Every structure is written in structure tokens, then in C-alpha cells.
Amino acid sequence: MNEPATRALPADPTDLTGTGLSAAWVDELVERTLTEDLTGGAPLPREPDIAVSYDVTSAATVPGAQFGTADLVARADGVVAGLPVAARVFTRLAPGAALTAGAADGDRVRRGDVLLTVRGPVRALLAAERSALNIASRASGIATHTRAWADAVAGTGAVVLDTRKTTPGLRPLEKYAVRCGGGSNKRMGLYDVAMVKDNHVAAAGSVAAAVALVRERAPRITVQVECDTVAQVTEAVDAGADFLLLDNMTTDQLREVVALVGDLDVELEATGGLTLAVAREVADTGVDYLSVGALTHSSPILDLALDLREG
Structure with missing residues (x-):
């Protein structure tokens, strides 16, 4: 099979080096995606606490000082793509979040594999969740389909x-x-x-x-x-x-x-x-x-x- 070369896991999961993606374009996409979900299109405040308060459910149920760790996990076998973009979604709402890569774009993954781990304010992680998943799921679906054709x-x-x-x-x-x-x-x-x-x-x-x-x-x-x-x-x-x-x-x-x-x-x-x-x-x-x-x-x-x- 036309198997991609083994990739080292990135030390910085938000690094776009080698992707061919413009940082400015990615940051604009992240901003547009988050405002769609959090503000209905209105500009997103730069202050994280204000930004995540738009997630009414998390703001009501999660204490503001609560920190936690979240794993972005594959629920099906496939090929991943878009992880650096998804990582930037999390750091947009939680600038101090600690991120650890579990996979690199282009990797074949199996159901249950951890692709990215993020530690930060729980409100911010939950506010970013769907936007990050939408981006990575869409890109990974295309990568998975393409790999079937390449094989x-x-x-x-x-x-x-x-x-x-x-x-x-x-x-x-x-x-x-x-x-x-x-x-x-x-x-x-x-x-x-x-x-x-x-x-x-x-x-x-x-x-x-x-x-x-x-x-x-x-x-x-x-x-x-x-x-x-x-x-x-x-x-x-x-x-x-x-x-x-x-x-x-x-x-x-x-x-x-x-x-x-x-x-x-x-x-x-x-x-x-x-x-x-x-x-x-x-x-x-x-x-x-x-x-x-x-x-x-x-x-x-x-x-x-x-x-x-x-x-």
C-alpha cells in the first residue's frame, strides 16, 4: 500500500510548518468558526473569560476556576488531518492551554486513539469543542477518503x-x-x-x-x-x-x-x-x-x- 512515511509528533501541536497553510488564513478560519458558534457572527472579544461566557451551558454549569484535561479521540479508523488548526481553536479561547500531540496529520489512526490532549480552563475547552471537532472531522474525512483512492x-x-x-x-x-x-x-x-x-x-x-x-x-x-x-x-x-x-x-x-x-x-x-x-x-x-x-x-x-x- 502507498503508506505515508512515519512522522515525528510535533512538539507544538499548533505549528503549521509544512502544511502549506497560511497562518493568517488559519487564524481567520478559527475566528470565523468560533464566532459562528459563540456569537452568531459578532466579533469575538479577545478576553477569554468574556469569550467563553457566550457558551451559556458551560458558563452556568462549570465553575470559572475549574481546570481539566480533554482528549481529542478517534471514534473510527481513518487518516487524520487538520489537527494544528483544531489546536489553534483551543488556544484562541485558552491562550495558556497545554497541548500534547498524540498523532500527526497524515497518520493512520484506529478507533480509540488519542490525537490531541489539551489541559486548560474547562469552560474554554468546552466552548471550543465543537468548532475544533468540526474542522478536524471534516479534514480527516477527506484525508481518509483520499487514502482509500491512493491505496x-x-x-x-x-x-x-x-x-x-x-x-x-x-x-x-x-x-x-x-x-x-x-x-x-x-x-x-x-x-x-x-x-x-x-x-x-x-x-x-x-x-x-x-x-x-x-x-x-x-x-x-x-x-x-x-x-x-x-x-x-x-x-x-x-x-x-x-x-x-x-x-x-x-x-x-x-x-x-x-x-x-x-x-x-x-x-x-x-x-x-x-x-x-x-x-x-x-x-x-x-x-x-x-x-x-x-x-x-x-x-x-x-x-x-x-x-x-x-x-
């Missing part, structure tokens, strides 16, 4: 890609989670790869015209062309495309395209209607990539929980 095509040379079918506002986190699961990111947005699709061809008049116009406007950018037929592949290759998106082609058609392209410096991506059941068969055709929108738009969460204990 399915392991050894073929094909790479599993995500798409732009992401949750609005969560794209950096979701694409990071794909990487944690052993997949790769196709493009982050409309700005970093030119994707010529049927509507662009219709507007420009032909594949060749569309590619030429993109080359004129952005000469250094990678140009990908969507192809539904082998005839369109020939047209796209002749037009100078760098990358072909082979949409809803049969495995026989994919093999034909792989043979047609041969040693040309053109990458091939299979997409459309792919399932885990056929992933290996598709990868064995010789394509470079399988793109799977479901990684980000349909992955179920990984069930995680926060267990408060004494001490």
Missing part, C-alpha cells in the same frame, strides 16, 4: 487529484487534507492553470483558437483541454495543450489516447464517473492522473470526539 492505485504510477468542487471558504483546508491522504492538488483556483472546456471552445470558435488565446494572454501558464473523444484529443495535442482532461472515457478509449500521445510531453487525466471499484483498472491504462471531485464534495467526516477527564 487503490498504488504501484500504477497514477496520482489521485482533487478538483475545485470544494466547500466555499474551506478550499485551502480541504486541499491540504487531500495531500494528507496521499493525493495531490490539481489547481487551487482559476488563476494557476488554464482549463479550456466546452464553453470556452464554443466562445472562441475552436480548440486551437481557445488555446492560442490563452497562450497570448498567459504565456507561462499550463494549458489543459477537456476532451470527450479521441478526435478532440488529436485536436488538442495539435493545438499545443500541455495537459488533457479525458472526460467520461472508457478504459479502451483511455488506452487509445495513451498510445496516441506516446512520448509527447502531454499529461493525461482521467475524470468523470470514477469509482473506487474501477480506480485500479483506470490507472492501469497508463494515464498520469485520476481526478475525483468526490474527495472534497462528498467525503463523510471522520468521527472524532472530545473526552473530558479529571486532572
Whole structure:
């Protein structure tokens, strides 16, 4: 299987080094997530005691001076992602909290494993609980789903890609989670790869015209062309495309395209209607990539929980 390398547990569970996530973006996400849960969108006060008082249940039932320890625990087997982001949720409401990592992003975990331990004011831990779990559960669900695809095509040379079918506002986190699961990111947005699709061809008049116009406007950018037929592949290759998106082609058609392209410096991506059941068969055709929108738009969460204990 395509097993990720063993990772040392981070000394600082909030450290974003190596994630590719911007600290500013993560802190904005944490703020937005907490205000959604605690204030209904109003700005969250910086003073922790004031902030956690919005959790009416915890404010009423937990003494303000009570400290405790909580474990973020896996309730199902999977691959974890988003732990540094979840850790920052806790430190936003409890700046002095002590955090200990039990797992690193990208690790396979089993039901019952402790992923993160936090010690701090109990009110703050409980006020942060759902926001931290929502973030880590969503990211870990995507990482777990991606790992299943990566394992399915392991050894073929094909790479599993995500798409732009992401949750609005969560794209950096979701694409990071794909990487944690052993997949790769196709493009982050409309700005970093030119994707010529049927509507662009219709507007420009032909594949060749569309590619030429993109080359004129952005000469250094990678140009990908969507192809539904082998005839369109020939047209796209002749037009100078760098990358072909082979949409809803049969495995026989994919093999034909792989043979047609041969040693040309053109990458091939299979997409459309792919399932885990056929992933290996598709990868064995010789394509470079399988793109799977479901990684980000349909992955179920990984069930995680926060267990408060004494001490």
C-alpha cells in the first residue's frame, strides 16, 4: 500500500510548518468558526473569560476556576488531518492551554486513539469543542477518503487529484487534507492553470483558437483541454495543450489516447464517473492522473470526539 512515511509528533501541536497553510488564513478560519458558534457572527472579544461566557451551558454549569484535561479521540479508523488548526481553536479561547500531540496529520489512526490532549480552563475547552471537532472531522474525512483512492492505485504510477468542487471558504483546508491522504492538488483556483472546456471552445470558435488565446494572454501558464473523444484529443495535442482532461472515457478509449500521445510531453487525466471499484483498472491504462471531485464534495467526516477527564 502507498503508506505515508512515519512522522515525528510535533512538539507544538499548533505549528503549521509544512502544511502549506497560511497562518493568517488559519487564524481567520478559527475566528470565523468560533464566532459562528459563540456569537452568531459578532466579533469575538479577545478576553477569554468574556469569550467563553457566550457558551451559556458551560458558563452556568462549570465553575470559572475549574481546570481539566480533554482528549481529542478517534471514534473510527481513518487518516487524520487538520489537527494544528483544531489546536489553534483551543488556544484562541485558552491562550495558556497545554497541548500534547498524540498523532500527526497524515497518520493512520484506529478507533480509540488519542490525537490531541489539551489541559486548560474547562469552560474554554468546552466552548471550543465543537468548532475544533468540526474542522478536524471534516479534514480527516477527506484525508481518509483520499487514502482509500491512493491505496487503490498504488504501484500504477497514477496520482489521485482533487478538483475545485470544494466547500466555499474551506478550499485551502480541504486541499491540504487531500495531500494528507496521499493525493495531490490539481489547481487551487482559476488563476494557476488554464482549463479550456466546452464553453470556452464554443466562445472562441475552436480548440486551437481557445488555446492560442490563452497562450497570448498567459504565456507561462499550463494549458489543459477537456476532451470527450479521441478526435478532440488529436485536436488538442495539435493545438499545443500541455495537459488533457479525458472526460467520461472508457478504459479502451483511455488506452487509445495513451498510445496516441506516446512520448509527447502531454499529461493525461482521467475524470468523470470514477469509482473506487474501477480506480485500479483506470490507472492501469497508463494515464498520469485520476481526478475525483468526490474527495472534497462528498467525503463523510471522520468521527472524532472530545473526552473530558479529571486532572
